[in-house]
Amino acid sequence: MSPSARPTSVAELKQAGNDCYKRGQYGQAAVYYSEAIKKLEASGKSGREQLSILYSNRAAAFIKDGQCSECIKDCTVALEMVPYEVKPLMRRATAYESLERYSMAYVDYKTALQVDNGVQAAHxxxxxxxxxxxxxxxxxxxxKLPKIPSVPLSAQKNWQSPSPVNVSADENKKASELQKDSKRLQSTGATPEAKAHAKALKEEGNAFVKQGDFKKAVEKYTASLQLDSSECTTYTNRALCYLSLKQYRAVVEDCKEALRLDPKNVKGLYRRAQALKELKVT
Known part of the structure; x- marks a missing residue:
């Protein structure tokens, strides 16, 4: 196919999508994958494995473009066609995590580890x-967790016994750290009335996030922080919104403030890393 020729076959459209993805043209990549999906489905051929790959590829483009809900939909379709594939499991887990649906993300990460215990990103x-x-x-x-599916032996690709760890002791240590962080964050200069109002605004922001209205959520979180600037989660919540709005420098600034309040904050570290990656800062 010449550089100027328009891709027409499923294979050509898929390759064009892959090429756009590699160049960071995620929206156009999704367009090519969509055309390939439509053409393959219209052909009447079974091709479930090929279709699963196309849906999974489009999901990767969606999540790069900040469309987490669309990513989840495509990964779910891909997994219905070919269950227990690691790539759509990991992509859906990442999308759930970005939307703060941590229970669902946990289930997908754990399922991926049942398939391939060597996936460090899943650990x-x-x-x-x-x-x-x-x-x-x-x-x-x-x-609070949904049921984690049991992956059949036939679907397990790589499994090695993990190094033994004292899970109970580790969880107790984390719980102790969280209690200390909670007490430290409670000692602020904001009046009880201001803190209560700030919390209400934060909850309004959370509601807008669930509706996908990130701009209004930012407004609520900003108003909340004006009343109580010591609330770490408000900064990380606003950073999530800025990620979806592709305002990556604002993400870095909010995560900086969150990490100033709580140097070990997982959301602050993770979202800052996401923003720096988009800004191509190493």
């Missing part, structure tokens, strides 16, 4: 989600 994701869920629910966080 890292599981660790992040464990801390985030402990922050959210406390020591009983496991009771």
């Amino acid at each position: 890292d994701g599981t660790n992040r989600m464990t801390k985030a869920l402990m922050e959210q629910y406390g020591p009983g966080w496991r009771e």
